[in-house]
Amino acid sequence: MKKLTTKLLLLATTASTLNAHEGPWTAVRPDGHAPITVMGDHMHAMGEWMLSYRFMSMDMEGLLRGSDNVSTNSMLTKNGGDYAMLPEKMSMNMHMLGTMYAVSDKWTLMAMLNYLDNDMDMNMEMGVMKMVMKSSVESSGFGDIKFSGLYDLASWDNGQRIHFNVGISVPTGSIDEKASDGKILGYGMQLGSGTWDFLPAITFLGQTDNYSWGAQVGGALRMGDNDRGYSLGNRFDAILWGARKLTDSFSLSAKFDYATQGEIDGKDADISARNMMMKSPGFDPASQGRDLSTFGLGLNYYCRNGTFKGHRLAVEWETPMSEDVNGVQLEMDSIWSLGWQYAW
Numbered sequence: 001m002k003k004l005t006t007k008l009l010l011l012a013t014t015a016s017t018l019n020a021h022e023g024p025w026t027a028v029r030p031d032g033h034a035p036i037t038v039m040g041d042h043m044h045a046m047g048e049w050m051l052s053y054r055f056m057s058m059d060m061e062g063l064l065r066g067s068d069n070v071s072t073n074s075m076l077t078k079n080g081g082d083y084a085m086l087p088e089k090m091s092m093n094m095h096m097l098g099t100m101y102a103v104s105d106k107w108t109l110m111a112m113l114n115y116l117d118n119d120m121d122m123n124m125e126m127g128v129m130k131m132v133m134k135s136s137v138e139s140s141g142f143g144d145i146k147f148s149g150l151y152d153l154a155s156w157d158n159g160q161r162i163h164f165n166v167g168i169s170v171p172t173g174s175i176d177e178k179a180s181d182g183k184i185l186g187y188g189m190q191l192g193s194g195t196w197d198f199l200p201a202i203t204f205l206g207q208t209d210n211y212s213w214g215a216q217v218g219g220a221l222r223m224g225d226n227d228r229g230y231s232l233g234n235r236f237d238a239i240l241w242g243a244r245k246l247t248d249s250f251s252l253s254a255k256f257d258y259a260t261q262g263e264i265d266g267k268d269a270d271i272s273a274r275n276m277m278m279k280s281p282g283f284d285p286a287s288q289g290r291d292l293s294t295f296g297l298g299l300n301y302y303c304r305n306g307t308f309k310g311h312r313l314a315v316e317w318e319t320p321m322s323e324d325v326n327g328v329q330l331e332m333d334s335i336w337s338l339g340w341q342y343a344w
């Protein structure tokens with residue numbers, strides 16, 4: 001995957017130098033913003049504000065051990081497997097409210113608040129007969145609040161620019177979400193990381209008359225352990241996208257995203273106690289985090305006149321190209337994202 005990313009980066013760089021447009025990069029076109037799932041992709045001119053809302057829906061179904069599909073049956077203790085409880089499917093819905101403000105032409109500030117809604121169905125062995133029963137759990141609430149600053153490193157007269165993103169994630173999301181019976185939920189059902197996370201990234205943008213492209217490399221570094229005694233794995237993310245301007249209002253985009261997140265360091269004592277009673281990958285720090293490469297297709301709409309002048313709507317669909325989970329986890333199926341943005 002690293003090789004592929006390097007090749008794509010090279011290709012994009014070559015294409016963009018061959019075909020640069022006159023004048024500096026501009027946001028005033030449908031592909032002036034990246035595919036809707038890319039955060040902190042663009043900057044604003046001094047004094048400009050932006051509001052955004054995104055809805056993201058992720059569906060996971062079926063089990064992976066590493067990158068291999070495995071059946072629930074083969075993993076249960078009654079069939080010689082390791083686990084007494086296994087997830088079957090999960091949906092994660094996220095509402096994201098964002099705002100941006102450019103304090104100068106060099107610095108754009110950004111804040112983002114998430115509301116999460118998770119549903120998971122499980123299979124578990126019950127009683128001495130180890131009958132397999134279905135059950136489901138849910139969790140919802142606000143996630144971690146993120147603040148970032150985007151700093152303009154350089155912009156050129158051929159439509160290319162580069163900026164640095166520096167952010168912090170504040171541990172406002174709950175990490176002691178419980179099921180209806182009062183027992184703590186597994187790691188994947190919690191709403192925040194519980195730690196202050198450092199979020200650095202670097203973003204390249206380029207435009208030609210009808211095409212645009214971008215690349216962003218970034219990550220999340222957990223600072224210390226949370227108050228329940230663990231930290232999520234660090235995250236690294238490399239994104240490359242290209243877009244074709246179809247009209248003054250519409251553009252189509254394609255995106256490759258490679259993300260890797262390590263397993264959990266440390267453990268939550270209450271979750272470990274649950275794991276002793278009913279062994280499940282959801283309770284295991286080593287069954288968290290994964291490598292995931294996705295391909296995404298998106299459509300951006302930029303309203304040019306009338307009452308809704310300046311409003312943007314976007315949709316993106318993502319599907320995994322390859323997936324390698326730590327331990328045993330649910331397999332990512334698809335991700336749908338919808339978004340609205342308005343700058344003034």
Ligand SMILES: [Cu+2]
Pocket residue numbers: 042043044050100343
């Ligand atoms: Cu913006």
